[in-house]
Amino acid sequence: MADYEEYKKDSKPLTLFNDETGQSFQIPVLKGNDGPDVLDIRDLYKETGMFTYDPGFTSTASCKSSITFIDGHKGILRHRGYNIKDLAANSDFIEVCYLLLHGELPSSTDKEKFEKVITDHTMLHEQLVYLYRGFRRDAHPMAIMVGVVGALSAFYHDSTDFSDLNQRMIASHRLIAKIATIGAMAYKYSIGQPFVYPKNNLSYAENFLHMTFSVPTEEYKVNPLIANAIDKFFILHADHEQNASTSTVRLAGSSGANPFACIAAGIASLWGPAHGGANEAVIQMLEEISDIKNIPEYISKAKDKNDSFRLMGFGHRVYKNYDPRAEVMKKIAHDVLKELNKLEDPLLKIAIELEKIALQDQYFIDKKLYPNVDFYSGIILKAIGFPTSMFTVLFAIGRTVGWISQWKEMIEDPINKIGRPRQLYTGSQSREYQQLETREKKSIFKWLWKSK
Numbered sequence: 001m002a003d004y005e006e007y008k009k010d011s012k013p014l015t016l017f018n019d020e021t022g023q024s025f026q027i028p029v030l031k032g033n034d035g036p037d038v039l040d041i042r043d044l045y046k047e048t049g050m051f052t053y054d055p056g057f058t059s060t061a062s063c064k065s066s067i068t069f070i071d072g073h074k075g076i077l078r079h080r081g082y083n084i085k086d087l088a089a090n091s092d093f094i095e096v097c098y099l100l101l102h103g104e105l106p107s108s109t110d111k112e113k114f115e116k117v118i119t120d121h122t123m124l125h126e127q128l129v130y131l132y133r134g135f136r137r138d139a140h141p142m143a144i145m146v147g148v149v150g151a152l153s154a155f156y157h158d159s160t161d162f163s164d165l166n167q168r169m170i171a172s173h174r175l176i177a178k179i180a181t182i183g184a185m186a187y188k189y190s191i192g193q194p195f196v197y198p199k200n201n202l203s204y205a206e207n208f209l210h211m212t213f214s215v216p217t218e219e220y221k222v223n224p225l226i227a228n229a230i231d232k233f234f235i236l237h238a239d240h241e242q243n244a245s246t247s248t249v250r251l252a253g254s255s256g257a258n259p260f261a262c263i264a265a266g267i268a269s270l271w272g273p274a275h276g277g278a279n280e281a282v283i284q285m286l287e288e289i290s291d292i293k294n295i296p297e298y299i300s301k302a303k304d305k306n307d308s309f310r311l312m313g314f315g316h317r318v319y320k321n322y323d324p325r326a327e328v329m330k331k332i333a334h335d336v337l338k339e340l341n342k343l344e345d346p347l348l349k350i351a352i353e354l355e356k357i358a359l360q361d362q363y364f365i366d367k368k369l370y371p372n373v374d375f376y377s378g379i380i381l382k383a384i385g386f387p388t389s390m391f392t393v394l395f396a397i398g399r400t401v402g403w404i405s406q407w408k409e410m411i412e413d414p415i416n417k418i419g420r421p422r423q424l425y426t427g428s429q430s431r432e433y434q435q436l437e438t439r440e441k442k443s444i445f446k447w448l449w450k451s452k
Helices: 004-008 043-047 084-090 095-102 107-122 128-136 139-153 163-190 203-211 224-236 243-254 258-268 277-288 293-301 322-340 346-360 360-365 373-384 387-413 445-452
Strands: 013-019 026-027 068-071 076-079
Touching: 004 243, 013 107, 026 043, 026 243, 043 224, 043 346, 076 084, 076 095, 076 322, 084 322, 084 387, 095 107, 095 203, 095 322, 095 373, 107 163, 128 139, 128 163, 139 163, 139 258, 163 203, 163 258, 163 387, 224 373, 224 387, 243 258, 243 387, 258 277, 258 360, 258 387, 277 293, 277 387, 293 346, 322 373, 373 387
Parallel strands: none
Antiparallel strands: 013 026, 068 076
16 A cells, blocks of 8 residues: 555554453554544454454445545535535536546546547447347346346457456446446336437437437427436436445456446345335335325324334435435425426325425434435436336436446555455354264255245
8 A cells, every 4th residue: 555654644553452361452543535534454363363343344444435425424425525516516417427437527628528438339239239138028127237237248348358447448438328328228128119229419318318218200309407307316326435336346346357247236236225226115105105194194103113114215324414415306306396297296295295394393303314315316207207117227327437436446446455354153163064864853944845
């Protein structure tokens, strides 16, 4: 680590004492540019014979990164030092993609060149298009996304050698460009409509909307306000530090897997309802409530510790303050509902009332259960016309640039090592092998026979 001494500057090591042996061990303290200090435990096992225990790695820094900074208690989210609200207000998604990949906002000339590069890569290999036909018509679009993105490495052999900087950049550009096309085609396939090819005269968000909602039989005009809403959606989901899917991409990449396989792994992780599927769960919750008059009942259920019902889209594992993305998304949601004349939609009326209660009810205020980005994004996507099965697909489209930026940063880190978490073993100790005829009969598999 070339800058190791810089990280230790002005930091005193933490000393651990073992009461049983009387031994002590000093743990260096690393200082980042922002956020909490970090204990460097790389030599802990070698020096003490002990591991640390941290389920979910919620107190463990698995890497050093200069891409995204989050302070959940203060409600801060920055990309390369820029506040997410400033980026959403002043940049478009392509500009944010450039920022995440290269570390700086582009000049007008650089942005124009970058935009052209992305546009030139939006089409899929025609043989890859046939892969969709192998999926059932009712396949979840995320299942299709995992398969098709993973298959990119079978078609683009000139960008799988990540040791080559040029190939890394080609792969990065291809993934950012093609992920929107792949997502739109997943939607078209699920509803039995013909695929719509990308158009080079449209912006990134406009192109996605055109590929998703247009049909060959009539002209489709993209609504500028809706295109802006989707563009902001992509910006707000572009990266979010070392979350589950990003960590999955990094872990897969640490083994030397090609970038397309790594992003497919990230998509699979994002699919989980506790991660990217949360915005889909919001609409399912609103459908369960079904009527605005039922809201008091469900609010009571949410407050009851013995009730399994949970209000989806409220609170956040990281943010113990208002999710800064939600503030931006809230305004977009109301603009979209007004533009599409859907303020009277029954489910959306439930959502608006829930939002009002959550911002005023002392229970929600005390527990910091503010509406998060998933709450508003679910409302926006439903109003635009996306089925709930597509919600996580849009999340994946926006997040791909974050994944590929994190992957690229990891590959270029000189101390990059293959991921190998440790464990606290709680199984049986050494046992003597028993021959089959001497083993005691067990009944642990009774459920297997019942299924027949």
